Amino acid sequence: MASEKPQAAVTCTAPVNIAVIKYWGKRDEELVLPINSSLSVTLHQDQLKTTTTAVISKHFTKDRIWLNGREEDVGQPRLQACLREIRCLARKRRDSRDGDPLPSSLSCKVHVASVNNFPTAAGLASSAAGYACLAYTLARVYGVESDLSEVARQGSGSACRSLYGGFVEWQMGEQADGKDSIARQVAPESHWPELRVLILVVSAEKKLTGSTVGMRASVETSPLLRFRAESVVPARMAEMARCIRERDFPSFAQLTMKDSNQFHATCLDTFPPILYLNAISWRIIHLVHRFNAHHGDTKVAYTFDAGPNAVIFTLDDTVAEFVAAVRHGFPPGSNGDTFLKGLQVRPAPLSAELQAALAMEPTPGGVKYIIVTQVGPGPQILHDPCAHLLGPDGLPKPAA
Amino acid sequence: MASEKPQAAVTCTAPVNIAVIKYWGKRDEELVLPINSSLSVTLHQDQLKTTTTAVISKHFTKDRIWLNGREEDVGQPRLQACLREIRCLARKRRDSRDGDPLPSSLSCKVHVASVNNFPTAAGLASSAAGYACLAYTLARVYGVESDLSEVARQGSGSACRSLYGGFVEWQMGEQADGKDSIARQVAPESHWPELRVLILVVSAEKKLTGSTVGMRASVETSPLLRFRAESVVPARMAEMARCIRERDFPSFAQLTMKDSNQFHATCLDTFPPILYLNAISWRIIHLVHRFNAHHGDTKVAYTFDAGPNAVIFTLDDTVAEFVAAVRHGFPPGSNGDTFLKGLQVRPAPLSAELQAALAMEPTPGGVKYIIVTQVGPGPQILHDPCAHLLGPDGLPKPAA
Numbered sequence: 001m002a003s004e005k006p007q008a009a010v011t012c013t014a015p016v017n018i019a020v021i022k023y024w025g026k027r028d029e030e031l032v033l034p035i036n037s038s039l040s041v042t043l044h045q046d047q048l049k050t051t052t053t054a055v056i057s058k059h060f061t062k063d064r065i066w067l068n069g070r071e072e073d074v075g076q077p078r079l080q081a082c083l084r085e086i087r088c089l090a091r092k093r094r095d096s097r098d099g100d101p102l103p104s105s106l107s108c109k110v111h112v113a114s115v116n117n118f119p120t121a122a123g124l125a126s127s128a129a130g131y132a133c134l135a136y137t138l139a140r141v142y143g144v145e146s147d148l149s150e151v152a153r154q155g156s157g158s159a160c161r162s163l164y165g166g167f168v169e170w171q172m173g174e175q176a177d178g179k180d181s182i183a184r185q186v187a188p189e190s191h192w193p194e195l196r197v198l199i200l201v202v203s204a205e206k207k208l209t210g211s212t213v214g215m216r217a218s219v220e221t222s223p224l225l226r227f228r229a230e231s232v233v234p235a236r237m238a239e240m241a242r243c244i245r246e247r248d249f250p251s252f253a254q255l256t257m258k259d260s261n262q263f264h265a266t267c268l269d270t271f272p273p274i275l276y277l278n279a280i281s282w283r284i285i286h287l288v289h290r291f292n293a294h295h296g297d298t299k300v301a302y303t304f305d306a307g308p309n310a311v312i313f314t315l316d317d318t319v320a321e322f323v324a325a326v327r328h329g330f331p332p333g334s335n336g337d338t339f340l341k342g343l344q345v346r347p348a349p350l351s352a353e354l355q356a357a358l359a360m361e362p363t364p365g366g367v368k369y370i371i372v373t374q375v376g377p378g379p380q381i382l383h384d385p386c387a388h389l390l391g392p393d394g395l396p397k398p399a400a
Numbered sequence: 401m402a403s404e405k406p407q408a409a410v411t412c413t414a415p416v417n418i419a420v421i422k423y424w425g426k427r428d429e430e431l432v433l434p435i436n437s438s439l440s441v442t443l444h445q446d447q448l449k450t451t452t453t454a455v456i457s458k459h460f461t462k463d464r465i466w467l468n469g470r471e472e473d474v475g476q477p478r479l480q481a482c483l484r485e486i487r488c489l490a491r492k493r494r495d496s497r498d499g500d501p502l503p504s505s506l507s508c509k510v511h512v513a514s515v516n517n518f519p520t521a522a523g524l525a526s527s528a529a530g531y532a533c534l535a536y537t538l539a540r541v542y543g544v545e546s547d548l549s550e551v552a553r554q555g556s557g558s559a560c561r562s563l564y565g566g567f568v569e570w571q572m573g574e575q576a577d578g579k580d581s582i583a584r585q586v587a588p589e590s591h592w593p594e595l596r597v598l599i600l601v602v603s604a605e606k607k608l609t610g611s612t613v614g615m616r617a618s619v620e621t622s623p624l625l626r627f628r629a630e631s632v633v634p635a636r637m638a639e640m641a642r643c644i645r646e647r648d649f650p651s652f653a654q655l656t657m658k659d660s661n662q663f664h665a666t667c668l669d670t671f672p673p674i675l676y677l678n679a680i681s682w683r684i685i686h687l688v689h690r691f692n693a694h695h696g697d698t699k700v701a702y703t704f705d706a707g708p709n710a711v712i713f714t715l716d717d718t719v720a721e722f723v724a725a726v727r728h729g730f731p732p733g734s735n736g737d738t739f740l741k742g743l744q745v746r747p748a749p750l751s752a753e754l755q756a757a758l759a760m761e762p763t764p765g766g767v768k769y770i771i772v773t774q775v776g777p778g779p780q781i782l783h784d785p786c787a788h789l790l791g792p793d794g795l796p797k798p799a800a
Binding site: 223224227228231232254257258261262264265266268269270271272273275278279282285289 | 623624627628631632654657658661662664665666668669670671672673675678679682685689
């Protein structure tokens with residue numbers, strides 16, 4: 001993509017991913033190497049994505065970055081690590097092809113602009129999509145073709161899982177230099193077309209412990225976390241891969257819930273304890289278990305990251321009834337029309353039996369809205385020049 | 401105490417205990433044998449106690465029991481286990497002293513009445529005090545002098561710790577028959593006179609998972625619980641005994657908090673997950689950590705059993721300031737006068753610095769009231785016949 005033109009611009013998109021076997025804890029803070037492998041589902045970019053434009057030019061005097069239209073400090077360590085890593089890969093590639101007429105891109109400074117199509121206020125981990133998109137876009141603009149796990153990972157650990165579509169595992173690796181700590185697709189996005197993902201955005205009141213700080217505290221103080229990483233996760237990784245391979249929804253759902261609960265258990269075992277689930281999160285947990293108990297079958301699963309929002313997995317034939325149950329438990333306020341975002345859901349009645357089984361006092365407004373989505377593909381290049389977030393002057397377009 | 405009189409009556413009291421190394425999980429449901437040892441502090445009976453009268457008479461036609469004035473089914477298994485166990489011990493004692501003029505009490509039926517001096521609504525585990533008192537009282541009336549751990553334990557596991565004052569460990573034991581699963585005093589009640597215990601009674605809304613059902617579910621489904629029992633608790637038992645022996649409050653306090661958190665973490669790791677802490681519990685947790693951070697020293701500890709109420713440990717010189725902090729965080733409603741029960745606490749101002757450090761939006765009424773108490777002695781015999789809860793007819797006195 002890089003060229004001898006004075007300027008090269010590339011725009012890409014990357015997805016959000018949701019871990020079903022959770023990543024919590026680094027064995028190497030610098031290289032972002034995890035204490036256990038993890039496994040995630042890549043969400044569809046029709047609903048949630050980051051878009052990033054990178055422009056390199058001989059005329060730029062320094063690296064610059066804009067996030068959601070606001071210029072940020074390009075000197076922050078994680079960002080610097082990504083830039084350093086991608087330029088290192090580009091240099092290796094040049095050196096391995098010596099004699100080729102080569103782009104001078106390596107000596108160029110870069111301007112980067114990145115936007116999310118979902119509000120940061122949604123509390124969704126935007127850093128994974130953000131750093132995956134940065135790594136992917138920089139790779140294209142600097143002409144790097146190798147595995148980008150290492151680049152994305154050094155921005156944000158879970159970002160390496162957003163480099164692929166479908167179902168993705170991040171193998172923890174064993175080497176000290178992290179070369180074998182890479183993401184790999186377990187199954188493509190087409191593998192399980194019935195799977196649906198609902199994000200229940202919950203009203204949160206307070207500032208949460210950031211995940212970098214939180215996982216460091218857990219590694220240092222939680223005896224249960226070490227045990228989980230060493231003795232529980234390996235078997236769960238294998239079992240989760242099996243559930244996905246065989247499209248065994250009840251087992252997939254139960255393991256997803258158990259692993260989310262165990263992650264939050266290790267947060268509680270951290271000292272001082274870390275709390276991410278709030279009262280609404282717990283109402284959702286109870287709602288899911290009662291919904292499943294009513295059906296005598298595990299038809300819905302929840303998982304929670306480092307915040308109170310629930311991510312729900314279910315199959316297409318269950319979405320409408322589950323949404324009706326959520327509407328019952330958390331009646332929407334004035335936003336009844338915009339309560340559901342994303343994929344269409346046909347209205348469905350809530351049976352009196354299910355309503356009785358839920359045994360819930362409704363909590364109006366407890367869930368702010370629901371994003372309905374599905375499994376999706378990995379990062380994409382946008383070929384339409386209109387998609388660039390940076391103009392010919394290398395500065396954000398007014399619209400961005 | 402038993403005699404050849406047609407009737408013998410004994411009345412005893414027994415204390416509540418609060419575990420600082422938690423008991424959660426049985427390895428034998430029948431014999432109530434735990435998967436790990438535990439350690440508790442016996443609370444003073446001036447504030448919290450169970451009083452039990454047992455009467456045996458040749459004229460009674462069946463065993464009967466009244467709890468807080470209401471007759472209950474004497475056939476429930478735990479109660480039957482206690483009665484069977486005590487009669488078995490009485491029989492052994494008689495057989496070992498053959499030739500003695502012996503009471504015929506063994507052939508007598510027993511009437512039992514038991515009352516708590518604290519409301520059941522307080523959510524305090526009354527079963528420990530209740531079964532300890534039952535075992536102790538039955539032992540006196542049947543003339544049993546051996547260790548009562550086994551009797552009390554078969555009523556309610558933690559009841560064996562209420563058989564002693566001060567600081568008490570329940571050794572899990574190794575034998576299949578449970579003969580070595582016994583309570584033992586680590587230090588008497590006089591050992592640490594500065595120690596204070598505050599029970600923060602919290603408004604609870606919902607029915608909780610009972611501890612028998614809850615611990616069975618945890619044993620069956622939580623991988624973390626097994627690890628805790630086998631690999632974490634043994635070292636913690638030794639360390640907690642050291643903290644108590646050396647009256648090392650900061651270490652005692654930190655370990656108490658960590659063990660409470662770990663117990664609740666295993667509840668969260670149970671499937672479906674069990675929740676005992678509510679939003680008010682968490683506000684208390686945050687208040688304690690901020691109080692300690694403000695002082696740059698661990699001056700206060702919390703612990704939570706299978707419910708939302710907090711039990712606070714601190715030293716006498718810190719009680720007044722901590723109570724002021726609780727009053728700030730949870731302003732009492734109309735019960736300002738009766739907010740504090742138990743030991744006197746001098747009013748203390750809350751410094752502006754501490755108030756700022758707490759950084760809490762007040763939650764009026766979140767804590768219903770506080771019981772201020774201290775470490776206390778084990779079960780007591782009451783020699784005043786007026787104390788009997790059962791009249792000469794073997795039925796509850798109108799006052800009881």
